[in-house]
Amino acid sequence: MPSEPAPISDAARHALEQELADLRTERRTVAATLQDSDSAVGDRADEADELQRADDLQRLDARISEITTRLRGADTAGPPPTDRVGVGSTVTVRFADGAEETFQVGETAEELDPSLVTADSPLGRALLGHRPGDTVNYSAPGGRSTAVVVSLGRSTGAEA
Incomplete structure (x- = not known):
């Protein structure tokens, strides 16, 4: 992503907001499946599944953060420019x-x-x-x- 805040079109904003809502729902679902590691007794397959879910949570958290930062930056930048070509033009x-x-x-x-x-x-x-x-x-x-x-x-x- 660019270091300067970039404008975003209404359609792109809507798509990112929808993706963010979907990611948050998926994150809640994955988080609910994680076991308390102190009470978990299982085999290596259970441990591997637990590690996979933890990796999934990290991936989801990273994308949630990325989208949230992008949407905040778009708010700062304002609407797409009308005097020169920009994102959303x-x-x-x-x-x-x-x-x-x-x-x-x-x-x-x-x-x-x-x-x-x-x-x-x-x-x-x-x-x-x-x-x-x-x-x-x-x-x-x-x-x-x-x-x-x-x-x-x-x-x-x-x-x-």
């Missing part, structure tokens, strides 16, 4: 071949969505911080490529 670009496409710049891609460019993809990284009229350079599968930021709009909430 809708941007129309013109590629070197003249084709124009409109994308959402999202934080993560939950599923294959051709209208979504993640902020950590080569094109997404190149677009961040740019304004309409700016030319950006990025690495494409066929080599270096350029695109021009044609227009910029607010997030429509279509990305996760």
